[in-house]
Amino acid sequence: MRTEDVLAAVGTGLWQWDEATGTVTVDARAARLLGLSGGPAEHRTSAVRACLHAADYVSLSGAVSLAYSEGTVAEALVRVVGDNGTILRTVRARVRPQGTVMTGTLHEVRGGPSRAAAQAGGGWRRAREAFLLDAGRALAEADSTAEVLRVAATLSMPGFSPDGLAVFGTDGDRLSVIGHHGQAAGTEDPFLDMPLDTDYPAALVVRTGQAVYLPSPAAYEDRFPVTWPLVKPFGRSSWAYLPLVVAGSTIGAWMAAFRDPVVFTPDERSVLTTVARMLAQALSRAHLHESERALTDGLQRTMLPARRPGIEGMAVAARYVPTGGGLQVGGDWYDVIGLPSGRTAIVIGDVQGHDVRAAGIMGQLRIALRAYAAEGHHPDAVLSRTSRFLAGLHDGLPDGPADGLRDGLREGLHDGLHAGLHADESADVRFATCLYLEADPLTGTLDVCRAGHPEPAIRLGDGTTIVRRTAGGLPLGIEPDTDYPTTRMVLEPGEVLLLCTDGLIETGGHDLETGWQRLRNVLEAGPADDLEELADSLIRAVHGPASHHTTGPLADRREDDIALVLLRRDPDGPTCAVPVRRAVLTVSQTDPGRIRATREDIRALLHDWTSADQVESAVLLVSELVTNVLVHTDEDAVLTAMVTGMPGTRRLHVEVGDRSDDMPHRRSPGEMASSGRGLMLIEELADAWGVDPRGDGKSIWFELYEATSPSAV
Incomplete structure (x- = not known):
C-alpha cells in the first residue's frame, strides 16, 4: 500500500x-482540507494563502x-476560511523546510480553537511582542558583559520564565562559562574548561x-546520558539550549532552565530564539565596548607619562580627558621631562x-619632542626641530585641503588657527599646537616657547588670575x-601656572574671552x-567629575579633548628670586692668557664661599674645561657662572660652551700623561655635572653645593 493511501485513510x-x-502542490485530501x-x-x-486565516498564516510563517x-x-494550527470569511475547519499543518521547498502534512482537528481561545492566543501574542520590545531595549542599553547577564537574568517571559540560566563561550577547542544565574557559586565548576566534543547540550549547540x-x-537523560549526572542535582524539569549567533558565526550558547515543565511549543521556541539572538548581539556589543575601553586604557598608558609628574620645589597636577564617542583617545597630550641641565621641561x-x-x-x-629636549636644545630649538619633524611626516602627500588651511594659518595666526584646525579633520595633513617651557625650581624662572597654542594663565599670590601674554609662532608642521x-x-613662591588645550577653554559654546573668564x-x-x-x-566647570586620566562617559556634551597642567612654586622650597652673582666670560683661541683671568674671576665670585676646598675645586674645574675647549676644538670658549641661594645653602652653576659638535670622551691616561683627566676630575670634584648638546654646539656644566668646612675662608 502506498504512503499516500495510508495517510488518506487517516484523514x-x-x-x-x-x-x-x-x-503549492497538494494531493486530493489536502485540496479538500x-x-x-x-x-x-x-x-x-x-x-x-487566501484559504488561510490571516493571523494563523502569520503564526505559520x-x-x-x-x-x-x-x-x-514547523507545526501550527491554522483555520481554513471560505469565500465569505467564515471558518470552515481547523487543520494542523506540519512542514519541514529543505532549502526553498517545504514538505509536510495537513490533518483536520475536530473541535478546533474556539473564538475565546483565539482571542486568548491574540492576547498572548501581544504580551509576547511587548516582552520582546522591552527585552530588546534593556539589552541594547547594557554596555558590559556583566550588565548583559544581569538583564538576561531579570527577563520575565510571558507564560514561562526560566529560574536558571548560563551563558557559554568558547576558548579554543573548549567550552567556557561566561556567566550564570540561579545557581549557587561554585556549582559551575564541572562545566568549566569542558572540551567541545563532550556529550553536553551546550557543546553540541556550539558545534552544530x-x-x-x-x-x-x-528526555535529558535519554539524549545526554554522560552529562546527566552533572545536571540532575539542580532539580530542574526542562531545559533549552540555544546558539548565540553573530554575523552567521556561533559565538556560544545560552541555557535556559525551568523549574516547572515546559513543552516548548512553537510560540515558546520562537520567543526563546528571539531572545537568544538579542542576547548574542548584546554580548557582542559589550565585548566590543570592553575591548575598546581596554585599547583606550592601553593607548593612554603608552602616550601619557607613566608616573605622576613631579618637580622638586614645585607642585604639579595634570589631567587628560578625551572627547566622547568611539575610542576615547585623541590628539591632546602633556608631558614632564627631566633635562640634563637639572631643569625640567613641561609640554602641552x-x-x-x-x-x-x-x-x-x-x-x-x-x-x-622628548628626544630633542634630551639632547639639551633650548626651547626654541626644540620646537623648531619638532615642527620640521611633523612637516616631514607630510612629505609626499598630494595637495589638498591642507594647502588652503596652511595659507589661512599664515595670514592670521590665532584666528586662522581656530578657523583652520577644526575646518577639515579629514585632511591627510595634520598640524599641532604646542607650548614648551623649561622651569628652574630654584629661581622660579620659566622659559616659554609657544607654537600657536593658547597662552598660559597665572594665579598670583593674592588670588588674582591673569592670562600671561607670550610671544608665539605658527603651529607645528606649518612651516618647517x-x-x-x-x-x-618668573613664577613667584605660591603662584600657580595653568597650561591647557583649547578644549578646556571653548567647550560648552564659549569663545576665548568667555572661556578664559570661566576658568x-x-x-x-x-x-x-x-x-x-x-x-x-x-x-567640573566644563563637564563634570574627572579622575587623573579620565576615560569614562563623563557627559554627552564633551566637544573636544582636554589636557591641562597646573604648576605651583612651593612657598617653603628653595627660593632665589634673582641670581646673587653672575659672570659671563669669553676666552678666544687667539687669547689663551685669558684662562688665568677666568680663574681669578671665579675666585672673586666665590670670595665669601664657606668652603675653601670647594673654591679651589671650582677654579680647577673651570681651568680644565676652558683649556679643553681651546686645545681640542677650533672654537672659542664661553663661560657662564652663577651663584644662587642664601649663604650656607648656595649653589654654583658653571657652563662652558663652544660651537663644536665633538663630544668629550673618557680616556685612560698613563702615569706620566699630561692630559686626559678632565672627566675624571669633574666626576670626583663636582656635586653634579653633565653635557648638553645644543643646536649650535654643546656645553659642559657642573654644580657645587655650598657646605661648611673646617678650611672655610
Whole structure:
C-alpha cells in the first residue's frame, strides 16, 4: 500500500510549498482540507494563502522561520476560511523546510480553537511582542558583559520564565562559562574548561549551531546520558539550549532552565530564539565596548607619562580627558621631562582631530619632542626641530585641503588657527599646537616657547588670575623653518601656572574671552594649596567629575579633548628670586692668557664661599674645561657662572660652551700623561655635572653645593 493511501485513510493530506516558484502542490485530501477545487493540483501561493486565516498564516510563517533556524519541523494550527470569511475547519499543518521547498502534512482537528481561545492566543501574542520590545531595549542599553547577564537574568517571559540560566563561550577547542544565574557559586565548576566534543547540550549547540530542547528529565537523560549526572542535582524539569549567533558565526550558547515543565511549543521556541539572538548581539556589543575601553586604557598608558609628574620645589597636577564617542583617545597630550641641565621641561600640545590617527601622530610628536629636549636644545630649538619633524611626516602627500588651511594659518595666526584646525579633520595633513617651557625650581624662572597654542594663565599670590601674554609662532608642521621666540617669566613662591588645550577653554559654546573668564573664576575661587582639587574643579566647570586620566562617559556634551597642567612654586622650597652673582666670560683661541683671568674671576665670585676646598675645586674645574675647549676644538670658549641661594645653602652653576659638535670622551691616561683627566676630575670634584648638546654646539656644566668646612675662608 502506498504512503499516500495510508495517510488518506487517516484523514491526512500532503502538500509541498515551493518558495522559488511561488507554487503549492497538494494531493486530493489536502485540496479538500484547504477548500481548493480540482483535486490534486499545483496552485499559486496567493491562492493557498487566501484559504488561510490571516493571523494563523502569520503564526505559520513564524513557525517556519524558526524551523529554518533550528533545522526542525514547523507545526501550527491554522483555520481554513471560505469565500465569505467564515471558518470552515481547523487543520494542523506540519512542514519541514529543505532549502526553498517545504514538505509536510495537513490533518483536520475536530473541535478546533474556539473564538475565546483565539482571542486568548491574540492576547498572548501581544504580551509576547511587548516582552520582546522591552527585552530588546534593556539589552541594547547594557554596555558590559556583566550588565548583559544581569538583564538576561531579570527577563520575565510571558507564560514561562526560566529560574536558571548560563551563558557559554568558547576558548579554543573548549567550552567556557561566561556567566550564570540561579545557581549557587561554585556549582559551575564541572562545566568549566569542558572540551567541545563532550556529550553536553551546550557543546553540541556550539558545534552544530542548532538549538536543543529537553522538555523533561527523561528526555535529558535519554539524549545526554554522560552529562546527566552533572545536571540532575539542580532539580530542574526542562531545559533549552540555544546558539548565540553573530554575523552567521556561533559565538556560544545560552541555557535556559525551568523549574516547572515546559513543552516548548512553537510560540515558546520562537520567543526563546528571539531572545537568544538579542542576547548574542548584546554580548557582542559589550565585548566590543570592553575591548575598546581596554585599547583606550592601553593607548593612554603608552602616550601619557607613566608616573605622576613631579618637580622638586614645585607642585604639579595634570589631567587628560578625551572627547566622547568611539575610542576615547585623541590628539591632546602633556608631558614632564627631566633635562640634563637639572631643569625640567613641561609640554602641552594638541594635534588636530579626535581620532586614532590624531592619537598616533601625537605619540610620534611626543617621542620626537622628548628626544630633542634630551639632547639639551633650548626651547626654541626644540620646537623648531619638532615642527620640521611633523612637516616631514607630510612629505609626499598630494595637495589638498591642507594647502588652503596652511595659507589661512599664515595670514592670521590665532584666528586662522581656530578657523583652520577644526575646518577639515579629514585632511591627510595634520598640524599641532604646542607650548614648551623649561622651569628652574630654584629661581622660579620659566622659559616659554609657544607654537600657536593658547597662552598660559597665572594665579598670583593674592588670588588674582591673569592670562600671561607670550610671544608665539605658527603651529607645528606649518612651516618647517619657523622660528619660535622665547619669553622668560618668573613664577613667584605660591603662584600657580595653568597650561591647557583649547578644549578646556571653548567647550560648552564659549569663545576665548568667555572661556578664559570661566576658568579665571574657578582659579580665583579654588584652593591654591591643593592642586589636585583645583584641577578637578577646572574639569567640573566644563563637564563634570574627572579622575587623573579620565576615560569614562563623563557627559554627552564633551566637544573636544582636554589636557591641562597646573604648576605651583612651593612657598617653603628653595627660593632665589634673582641670581646673587653672575659672570659671563669669553676666552678666544687667539687669547689663551685669558684662562688665568677666568680663574681669578671665579675666585672673586666665590670670595665669601664657606668652603675653601670647594673654591679651589671650582677654579680647577673651570681651568680644565676652558683649556679643553681651546686645545681640542677650533672654537672659542664661553663661560657662564652663577651663584644662587642664601649663604650656607648656595649653589654654583658653571657652563662652558663652544660651537663644536665633538663630544668629550673618557680616556685612560698613563702615569706620566699630561692630559686626559678632565672627566675624571669633574666626576670626583663636582656635586653634579653633565653635557648638553645644543643646536649650535654643546656645553659642559657642573654644580657645587655650598657646605661648611673646617678650611672655610
